[in-house]
Amino acid sequence: MARNEERRARLADAAIGVLADEGARGLTHRAVDRRAEEPAGTTSNYFRSRGDLLAGVVARIGERIAPDPAAVARLRSAPPGRASYAAHLRYVVARMTASREVALAWFEMRLEAARRPEVAALMRETLVAGFEADVAYNASAGLPGGPAEIALFHYALDGLLLDRLTVSVDPATSTDAVVDALVEGLLPDA
Amino acid sequence: MARNEERRARLADAAIGVLADEGARGLTHRAVDRRAEEPAGTTSNYFRSRGDLLAGVVARIGERIAPDPAAVARLRSAPPGRASYAAHLRYVVARMTASREVALAWFEMRLEAARRPEVAALMRETLVAGFEADVAYNASAGLPGGPAEIALFHYALDGLLLDRLTVSVDPATSTDAVVDALVEGLLPDA
Numbered sequence: 001m002a003r004n005e006e007r008r009a010r011l012a013d014a015a016i017g018v019l020a021d022e023g024a025r026g027l028t029h030r031a032v033d034r035r036a037e038e039p040a041g042t043t044s045n046y047f048r049s050r051g052d053l054l055a056g057v058v059a060r061i062g063e064r065i066a067p068d069p070a071a072v073a074r075l076r077s078a079p080p081g082r083a084s085y086a087a088h089l090r091y092v093v094a095r096m097t098a099s100r101e102v103a104l105a106w107f108e109m110r111l112e113a114a115r116r117p118e119v120a121a122l123m124r125e126t127l128v129a130g131f132e133a134d135v136a137y138n139a140s141a142g143l144p145g146g147p148a149e150i151a152l153f154h155y156a157l158d159g160l161l162l163d164r165l166t167v168s169v170d171p172a173t174s175t176d177a178v179v180d181a182l183v184e185g186l187l188p189d190a
Numbered sequence: 191m192a193r194n195e196e197r198r199a200r201l202a203d204a205a206i207g208v209l210a211d212e213g214a215r216g217l218t219h220r221a222v223d224r225r226a227e228e229p230a231g232t233t234s235n236y237f238r239s240r241g242d243l244l245a246g247v248v249a250r251i252g253e254r255i256a257p258d259p260a261a262v263a264r265l266r267s268a269p270p271g272r273a274s275y276a277a278h279l280r281y282v283v284a285r286m287t288a289s290r291e292v293a294l295a296w297f298e299m300r301l302e303a304a305r306r307p308e309v310a311a312l313m314r315e316t317l318v319a320g321f322e323a324d325v326a327y328n329a330s331a332g333l334p335g336g337p338a339e340i341a342l343f344h345y346a347l348d349g350l351l352l353d354r355l356t357v358s359v360d361p362a363t364s365t366d367a368v369v370d371a372l373v374e375g376l377l378p379d380a
Binding site for chain 2: 114120131148155163
């Protein structure tokens with residue numbers, strides 16, 4: 001990574017930390033400068049407007065939760081079906097719960113979308129692209145589940161993540177067991 | 191309602207508005223005074239600490255999304271089963287999406303629980319009591335679904351609400367149709 005790109009990523013990481021710790025209202029260029037221990041004005045040089053900063057956050061979240069290609073290859077080597085789909089979803093949830101700060105920042109961005117039309121536009125673009133990529137992935141991997149089912153999994157896994165990142169109504173059941181139960185009920189037969 | 195109770199409820203409503211519009215970090219006693227157009231110090235008289243204010247918010251949210259007893263009686267008059275359970279859940283989701291401000295404040299409280307142990311304790315108590323009441327309701331109404339299934343519905347409906355309150359991945363499918371599909375997949379036979 002070029003030096004500029006490294007610094008840009010480090011500033012976006014600091015913005016993610018501010019979002020997770022202080023919420024969307026705490027996210028200012030100055031707060032990111034302070035958290036990154038950079039001179040005042042640094043973040044403004046890399047991300048001119050608040051919209052640029054939020055777009056930088058969303059792009060960086062995508063990088064930080066990107067799947068490991070070796071893990072994806074392993075998942076794709078199993079015969080496509082219920083068990084394989086459950087393994088895919090367990091891997092998604094595990095990545096998000098392991099990146100607690102990233103996942104909390106993501107929820108903050110979701111809520112900020114309810115307040116600001118420009119954030120709603122950014123998040124709509126990102127969420128719809130992710131959703132379409134999931135639908136295309138299932139089709140290319142021969143996995144069961146079309147758009148309708150994939151939307152149901154989106155809802156259920158978002159709620160599960162929120163439960164596991166904050167306060168759980170059912171902490172005795174493992175996250176993997178919840179994912180398996182959702183796949184059992186919501187995935188059609190191949 | 192006694193005059194003091196009315197004012198307390200009005201202040202809690204103002205706090206809900208602040209949470210929805212500005213997030214948890216914006217919630218101060220002064221911000222609530224301003225939103226309620228009360229003299230500085232009023233909110234502090236009714237809710238001494240920030241913990242008292244948050245507990246007041248949670249209690250008021252419970253009042254504002256409480257079901258209409260006549261609607262519950264109608265729901266309970268149908269034979270218990272898949273269709274009746276779906277009608278119950280559609281009513282839950284409709285109440286929350288209709289009270290957009292309340293629902294957004296609720297999500298803010300969920301995220302604040304990830305940051306502050308005292309908020310986590312308050313939300314744990316509230317969420318677990320709600321969950322146990324749901325389990326007891328199903329049993330007393332003869333509805334299918336025990337704790338494991340009710341937890342799955344909690345996750346899925348939380349994620350669905352977040353989707354519908356913010357930016358949706360599948361706006362073409364009605365919220366009621368999503369609830370019906372979840373019940374179809376996740377509810378065991380009676």
